Amino acid sequence: MTDTSMTTRQKVEASMKRRRSAEKRFRVYGLISVLFGLLCLVVLFGDILSKGLAAFSQTVIRTEVVLDADYLGLNKNSSSDEIRAANFEGLLKNHFKEMVQPDGRKERRQLYSMISAGAAWQLIEAVQANPGLIGQAVTFDLIADDDVDQWLKHDRGVEGINTRMSEVQIAWMESWIEQGMLTTRFNTLFFTNGDSREPELAGIHGAIKGTFLTLLVTFLLSFPIGVAAAIYLEEFAPKNRITEIVEININNLAAVPSITFGLLGLAIFINIFGVSRSTPLVGGLVLTLMTLPTIIISGRAAIKAVPPSIREAAFGLGASKVQVVFHHVLPLALPGMLTGTIIGMAQALGETAPLLMIGMIAFVVDVPGFINDPSTVLPVQIFLWSDSPERAFTERTSGAIIVLLGFLVVMNTAAVMLRRRLERRW
Incomplete structure (x- = not known):
């Protein structure tokens, strides 16, 4: 009887040991599953944040622009329609051409392509808000083109990267960085603009x-x-x-x-x-x-x-x-x-x-x-x-x-x- 009861007790203890081991394995499997899910979330959100945080900053060219009244054909009493019709885009092109002095038509095209199409509208909106600026030299943070923005935030200093900027454009940008003209700021247009074909002007x-x-x-x-x-x-x-x-x-x-x-x-x-x-x-x-x-x-x-x-x-x-x-x-x-x-x-x-x-x-x-x-x-x-x-x-x-x-x-x-x-x- 004693041998039989001891054998039964050993069977029960062995069964309980297997149950405890199975429970421990189940807990380990559950913990691994939770950790794997958290790891996937971290990777997902990390990838989104690493790519998306740059969207909240915008590259601008800080420069002083003379709002030439004779060139624009405006005065302090000009109407809003007259201001919108003025050639602010040509004014900006002349400003940068005098500042950089590009050599030939090809370099001029490269220079003008570095300025966003929305830069002229920045001047228009500023003059519409305050017509008294006409004839004065005003400092603006002009929106840079998206290629300039990508070079400054991602490509600068990276060797062997395939960038869309030419050597002349890179030399100009390096010079502007040394002068404190090319910088980044918080991208307010991302929250205040609607959609656009131009990435630097697109907003939500x-x-x-x-x-x-x-x-x-x-x-x-x-x-x-x-x-x-x-x-x-x-x-x-x-x-x-x-x-x-x-x-x-x-x-x-x-x-x-x-x-x-x-x-x-x-x-x-x-x-x-x-x-x-x-x-x-x-x-x-x-x-x-x-x-x-x-x-x-x-x-x-x-x-x-x-x-x-x-x-x-x-x-x-x-x-x-x-x-x-x-x-x-x-x-x-x-x-x-x-x-x-x-x-x-x-x-x-x-x-x-x-x-x-x-x-x-x-x-x-x-x-x-x-x-x-x-x-x-x-x-x-x-x-x-x-x-x-x-x-x-x-x-x-x-x-x-x-x-x-x-x-x-x-x-x-x-x-x-x-x-x-x-x-x-x-």
């Missing part, structure tokens, strides 16, 4: 405003419709086959590829109802269709989380069904509904495929003023820039991704904070 202002207007339309439509649908399905709808079919379809729609909603919006809103393409209105309608299943599902879950005792107490005090739902259940379920809505909006913020189907891939320079103006959104702007051949658009693509990730982090953080602040524990 139009895309950000278009994104805001599109999400505004999406929220104003999806939140009340989603909450109303969740309340009806959970509190008032009869439990029959039709209701089951509706619930199944809502759950299935949450898993439908987003491009399908773009095709639906193209067929219904544009082809049938004639809504203008590439506007925040049609974009908001399409994203509303995409986010409604998420909002309805989260809304129903929030309503189910309200304890039955709340309903029973309200009914016991003589409240009607409508009073129970809207005076007691809905206020308690609203934090969960808002959280689901914010998560759905954050998902909509990062969508590109459905918006491409309704024409929001168009090149739009102007900043939209309202929901029916031509516009683009930040994810589509990133898609457009990523397909551009200019090297400078690479860093602007990563810079726009950083801004988009910032918006997503803010929205998800707001959802978590809102839930913690408003949630009640039972």
